[in-house]
Amino acid sequence: MLRRTGQSVVVLAGVSVIVFALVHLVPGDPIRLALGTRFSQETYDALRERSGLDQPLVEQFFSWAGAALTGDLGVSFRSGETVTSLIAERLPATLTLAFASILVALLIAVPLGTLSALRPRSLVDRGATVLSQIGISVPEFWMAIVLILVFAGTLGWLPSGGYVPLTEDPLGWAQRLLMPALVTGVVSGSVITRFVRSSVLEALGADHVRTAQAKGLPTRQVFTWHVLRNALLPLVTVTGVQLAYLLSGVVVVEIVFAWPGLGQLALQAVQARDYPVLQGAILLFAVVFLVINLVVDLLYTAIDPRIRR
Amino acid sequence: MVGRQDDVSRPPEVTVRASRPLALAAAGALALTACGGGGESVDTGGGGGGGGGGNTLVAAVSAQPDQLDPHKTSAYPSFQVLENVYDTLVVPNAEDLTMEPSLAEDWETSEDGLTWTFTLRDGVTFHDGSEFDSADVVYSYNRIIDEELQNAYRFANVASVEAPDPRTVVITLSQPTPNLLERIGAFKGMAILPEGAADQVDLTTEAVGTGPFTLESSDATSTVLAPYEDHWGGAPNVEGVEFRYITEPAAALTALQNGEVQWTDNIPPQQIESLEGDDAVELATTPSVDYWYMSMNYARPPFDNRDVRRAISFAVDRAAVAEAAWFGAAQPNQTAIPEDSFFYNDYAPFEHDPDQATQLLEQAGVSTPLTMGLMVTDEFPETVTAAQVIAGQLEEVGITVNIETLDFATWLDRQGQGDYDAFLLGWLGNLDPAAYYQEQHVTGGANNYQKYSNPEVDRLLQQGAAETDEDARKEIYDQAAQLIVDDVSYLYLYNPDVVQAWVPGLSGYQIRADKAINFEDVELP
Numbered sequence: 001m002l003r004r005t006g007q008s009v010v011v012l013a014g015v016s017v018i019v020f021a022l023v024h025l026v027p028g029d030p031i032r033l034a035l036g037t038r039f040s041q042e043t044y045d046a047l048r049e050r051s052g053l054d055q056p057l058v059e060q061f062f063s064w065a066g067a068a069l070t071g072d073l074g075v076s077f078r079s080g081e082t083v084t085s086l087i088a089e090r091l092p093a094t095l096t097l098a099f100a101s102i103l104v105a106l107l108i109a110v111p112l113g114t115l116s117a118l119r120p121r122s123l124v125d126r127g128a129t130v131l132s133q134i135g136i137s138v139p140e141f142w143m144a145i146v147l148i149l150v151f152a153g154t155l156g157w158l159p160s161g162g163y164v165p166l167t168e169d170p171l172g173w174a175q176r177l178l179m180p181a182l183v184t185g186v187v188s189g190s191v192i193t194r195f196v197r198s199s200v201l202e203a204l205g206a207d208h209v210r211t212a213q214a215k216g217l218p219t220r221q222v223f224t225w226h227v228l229r230n231a232l233l234p235l236v237t238v239t240g241v242q243l244a245y246l247l248s249g250v251v252v253v254e255i256v257f258a259w260p261g262l263g264q265l266a267l268q269a270v271q272a273r274d275y276p277v278l279q280g281a282i283l284l285f286a287v288v289f290l291v292i293n294l295v296v297d298l299l300y301t302a303i304d305p306r307i308r309r
Numbered sequence: 310m311v312g313r314q315d316d317v318s319r320p321p322e323v324t325v326r327a328s329r330p331l332a333l334a335a336a337g338a339l340a341l342t343a344c345g346g347g348g349e350s351v352d353t354g355g356g357g358g359g360g361g362g363g364n365t366l367v368a369a370v371s372a373q374p375d376q377l378d379p380h381k382t383s384a385y386p387s388f389q390v391l392e393n394v395y396d397t398l399v400v401p402n403a404e405d406l407t408m409e410p411s412l413a414e415d416w417e418t419s420e421d422g423l424t425w426t427f428t429l430r431d432g433v434t435f436h437d438g439s440e441f442d443s444a445d446v447v448y449s450y451n452r453i454i455d456e457e458l459q460n461a462y463r464f465a466n467v468a469s470v471e472a473p474d475p476r477t478v479v480i481t482l483s484q485p486t487p488n489l490l491e492r493i494g495a496f497k498g499m500a501i502l503p504e505g506a507a508d509q510v511d512l513t514t515e516a517v518g519t520g521p522f523t524l525e526s527s528d529a530t531s532t533v534l535a536p537y538e539d540h541w542g543g544a545p546n547v548e549g550v551e552f553r554y555i556t557e558p559a560a561a562l563t564a565l566q567n568g569e570v571q572w573t574d575n576i577p578p579q580q581i582e583s584l585e586g587d588d589a590v591e592l593a594t595t596p597s598v599d600y601w602y603m604s605m606n607y608a609r610p611p612f613d614n615r616d617v618r619r620a621i622s623f624a625v626d627r628a629a630v631a632e633a634a635w636f637g638a639a640q641p642n643q644t645a646i647p648e649d650s651f652f653y654n655d656y657a658p659f660e661h662d663p664d665q666a667t668q669l670l671e672q673a674g675v676s677t678p679l680t681m682g683l684m685v686t687d688e689f690p691e692t693v694t695a696a697q698v699i700a701g702q703l704e705e706v707g708i709t710v711n712i713e714t715l716d717f718a719t720w721l722d723r724q725g726q727g728d729y730d731a732f733l734l735g736w737l738g739n740l741d742p743a744a745y746y747q748e749q750h751v752t753g754g755a756n757n758y759q760k761y762s763n764p765e766v767d768r769l770l771q772q773g774a775a776e777t778d779e780d781a782r783k784e785i786y787d788q789a790a791q792l793i794v795d796d797v798s799y800l801y802l803y804n805p806d807v808v809q810a811w812v813p814g815l816s817g818y819q820i821r822a823d824k825a826i827n828f829e830d831v832e833l834p
Binding site: 026027028029030032033034035036037038039040042043045046047078079080081089090093145148149152153156159160161162163164255256257258260264265271272273 | 383457553557559
């Protein structure tokens with residue numbers, strides 16, 4: 001555990017160097033983007049100085065990295081607000097959507113994947129294959145817009161988008177969460193369904209399952225103790241990957257549903273070449289991946305005692 | 310260049326842009342379900358975003374303000390909000406955009422045009438309760454000048470700003486500047502703050518103005534304004550305004566149709582025609598003072614050849630370009646300025662004529678097929694659409710257009726380096742020709758990226774910038790504009806319409822050519 005944490009710190013340090021270098025290497029001048037196009041040279045120089053961009057790159061890196069160690073990620077070129085406050089403002093919406101989407105995904109994937117595996121080549125199996133194929137290939141923005149036009153437009157059952165905190169208006173929160181969570185959940189769920197199907201199939205064919213069946217254990221028990229538990233390992237991995245992806249922001253869905261998540265923030269930062277925000281967001285995504293990997297590994301040892309040393 | 314004369318550098322529809330495939334797919338989805346959209350008004354509990362109250366106007370705008378310091382921002386979404394919170398000394402009239410009194414009641418110009426004396430309005434208070442006087446004007450203007458903020462260039466000719474008494478401000482100029490009022494009043498970037506405001510509050514997130522609304526809150530979902538009861542022009546009629554950010558136009562329109570919002574300027578262009586006959590939505594359009602154009606690089610032969618540029622100008626069918634980019638909600642124009650403007654010049658020498666184009670190319674000794682790079686940016690999707698149409702039209706005369714779609718940051722880099730054959734872009738919010746002709750076409754001008762140089766044009770532009778008689782000034786700019794068009798320094802394409810929509814029965818709101826959004830007098834049905 002301690003060693004893993006140590007490794008994570010090294011990885012983060014490496015990531016911060018790479019992130020900083022990449023962000024600054026991308027062509028484009030943040031000052032020109034911030035000023036629009038009508039400004040004087042003096043204005044340009046003054047803003048460049050205020051932003052610290054007139055310093056040598058190495059110096060910029062160390063002052064950024066040094067401050068980052070104390071939790072200070074700098075100030076946005078574009079808005080003048082601190083990067084931490086910009087991220088904190090959007091974190092609740094991103095967490096909400098990511099976990100709701102994973103819930104939707106698992107609710108779809110586990111029953112559907114398991115049923116298909118138990119009855120391979122049946123109608124259920126074929127249906128599930130077709131559905132997950134559709135879920136993967138239908139573009140998210142198309143699905144999102146169709147949902148809005150039908151449920152907010154024609155039927156008028158749901159608001160077209162936006163976000164309210166759970167604490168302020170629980171019903172409004174749920175109404176606004178439903179459509180975006182469904183879209184991202186269906187996409188993730190389609191991916192996960194396939195993993196569930198194949199890992200359950202594989203577990204079903206394993207020797208110990210045959211043994212268990214041969215010694216007359218009830219089917220339900222065989223399935224719960226010998227099949228599902230083994231099939232859980234790949235499921236945890238793929239769910240972790242999907243969650244990490246969802247936590248780093250789902251740009252298209254956020255834009256269409258006016259969902260104020262990190263994806264929109266990162267996209268705006270890329271477009272404006274807002275280095276501090278971009279660095280902060282990428283660093284956060286790196287931390288998310290590291291943490292999720294750690295959790296997945298810990299879950300592994302909990303599910304499969306053989307992995308423990 | 311995109312940039313406004315009042316420097317709002319991004320049109321509303323693109324600040325957080327939806328990628329192009331997204332926009333196209335949206336169109337497809339709309340077509341699929343168009344039959345279902347009866348537009349009945351259903352209340353879906355839309356007021357949850359923090360506005361509250363039945364008499365709050367909810368306006369769907371396409372993006373979040375980048376920040377709220379009027380002296381530092383250059384983004385249109387910020388000015389949509391700031392327009393309602395801050396005031397300037399003078400302000401463009403809603404009908405014809407001429408300057409009229411606001412915080413200044415009256416002004417006089419000295420004989421030599423170098424001294425402007427403003428008499429300030431009495432009984433004006435800031436949102437913090439303090440009284441407005443001349444020291445606030447001096448502080449605000451000097452903040453912009455001394456700290457070299459966004460709009461410092463607007464004070465290029467200003468030698469000093471002084472306050473001889475609390476009701477008087479004197480601006481002294483280094484050279485006559487007939488468009489001084491446009492410079493200090495064209496938009497809220499020249500807002501008046503209370504003296505010392507920058508040291509007392511964080512202006513990036515808070516606001517202390519004299520406008521009809523106070524800033525209540527601003528987050529990643531919406532910006533909320535409350536009425537300022539002591540406003541000098543009278544308190545607003547609504548209990549508040551909520552600017553809600555809805556980037557996707559199809560979603561914004563749906564929100565308007567089902568009653569979640571009462572006003573939006575984020576309309577899918579392809580929907581404009583069908584909305585005109587829709588009783589559930591009040592649609593308004595007016596020609597804007599924005600223009601979009603093509604610019605060719607004089608440093609890259611054969612585009613230094615006037616005949617080649619003229620050939621291309623004859624080969625482009627502006628009406629078809631406007632139709633494709635705006636579904637008809639744009640007026641083709643061969644000069645910069647729309648018909649309603651005082652400075653409009655009815656000059657259109659380039660009738661679409663491929664034969665003449667071919668002839669001119671032959672005359673120039675250019676062997677076809679000629680390959681031309683055309684640089685556009687997905688930051689402004691209309692340039693991408695326009696480029697595709699232009700490419701088709703130029704193909705007819707033997708010019709193969711190689712469309713390069715770049716992100717805006719890269720685009721600006723390449724423009725700055727002169728690394729292009731031609732590009733498409735727009736200038737937004739053009740009120741005075743000194744701003745929209747001078748820098749773009751004068752030899753060595755800051756925005757003369759194409760490197761155009763015509764001594765006669767230079768002379769006329771210098772003369773126009775200092776001429777104080779309005780009619781004589783128009784005459785000078787008319788002459789300059791004709792030379793600019795004939796030489797094809799810019800190949801002007803069209804002026805897009807301002808398109809906005811609201812719920813039927815909403816009153817007291819006026820759509821404006823400069824795209825300023827003012828909710829001071831608005832009343833809900």
